[in-house]
Amino acid sequence: MLSDPAAAAWVAAGRPAVDAPAPVDGRCGRCGDDGPTVTSARIISEKFTGFDAWPFGSRRLCVPCAWAYSRQPTTQPSMLITATTVTEYSAGAELGDVLRAGPLSTTQAVVLPTARRRHILPTAEWGHLATDGLLVPWDTGAATRLTDLAWLRTTVGATWPQLSRSTPPSRLLGGQPGDHWPRILAAWSALQPWRTVPPLWASARVLTNPLPPGP
Numbered sequence: 001m002l003s004d005p006a007a008a009a010w011v012a013a014g015r016p017a018v019d020a021p022a023p024v025d026g027r028c029g030r031c032g033d034d035g036p037t038v039t040s041a042r043i044i045s046e047k048f049t050g051f052d053a054w055p056f057g058s059r060r061l062c063v064p065c066a067w068a069y070s071r072q073p074t075t076q077p078s079m080l081i082t083a084t085t086v087t088e089y090s091a092g093a094e095l096g097d098v099l100r101a102g103p104l105s106t107t108q109a110v111v112l113p114t115a116r117r118r119h120i121l122p123t124a125e126w127g128h129l130a131t132d133g134l135l136v137p138w139d140t141g142a143a144t145r146l147t148d149l150a151w152l153r154t155t156v157g158a159t160w161p162q163l164s165r166s167t168p169p170s171r172l173l174g175g176q177p178g179d180h181w182p183r184i185l186a187a188w189s190a191l192q193p194w195r196t197v198p199p200l201w202a203s204a205r206v207l208t209n210p211l212p213p214g215p
C-alpha cells in the first residue's frame with residue numbers, strides 16, 4: 001500500500017524521531033493508523049484549529065504525522081514528494097517546470113506554502129497541489145492554465161495587477177501582434193476560476209515568478 005505523501009516524506013527523510021515522550025500504541029487522529037502514537041499537544045500549538053479535519057477522533061498522532069506537523073508553517077519549504085523521495089525548494093517558482101509539464105501522477109505530490117500560516121505538509125495528497133488551506137487536483141487543465149499564465153507574464157509582459165482583472169487591458173492587447181490576440185483572450189478568460197480563489201491565485205503567482213538567481 002502506498003502511504004500518504006506526509007508519511008512518504010517522513011520515510012525519505014530517514015524516519016526522524018519527534019520531540020515528544022516515547023510513543024505508545026494508539027490510533028492516529030489524522031490518518032487512522034494503529035501503532036505508536038504521541039500526544040498531539042506536544043507537537044501542535046494550542047491555537048491549532050485544524051482538529052476538526054482529523055477524521056479519526058483522537059488527539060494522538062502517529063510518528064510520521066507528528067513529524068509532518070513538527071515543522072512550523074513559517075519554515076515549511078516548497079516540496080515535491082514522490083513515493084521514495086522528497087525534494088525541497090527555497091523558492092516555489094522552482095516547481096513551476098514540474099507543474100507546467102503536465103498532470104501530477106498518483107505518486108507525486110506538491111506542497112507550496114504562500115501565506116505560511118497553516119500546516120500544509122499533513123494535508124498533501126497524491127496527484128494534488130497542496131497550498132494554504134487548499135488542495136487542487138493537478139490535471140492537464142491545471143498544467144495548461146499555468147503554462148498560459150507563464151506565457152502571459154513573460155512573453156506578453158502582463159503585470160500581476162493587469163492579470164488580476166477579468167479582461168486584458170486594451171493597451172496591453174494593442175501592443176501585441178494580432179496573431180497573439182486569440183491566445184491572450186482565451187488564456188485570460190481560462191484563468192477566471194483561479195482568480196476567484198485567493199490561495200490558488202497566490203500559488204499561481206508564486207509558480208510563475210522569475211526564478212531566483214542560481215548559486
Ligand SMILES: [Zn+2]
Nearest residue numbers: 028031062065
Ligand atoms: Zn498518522
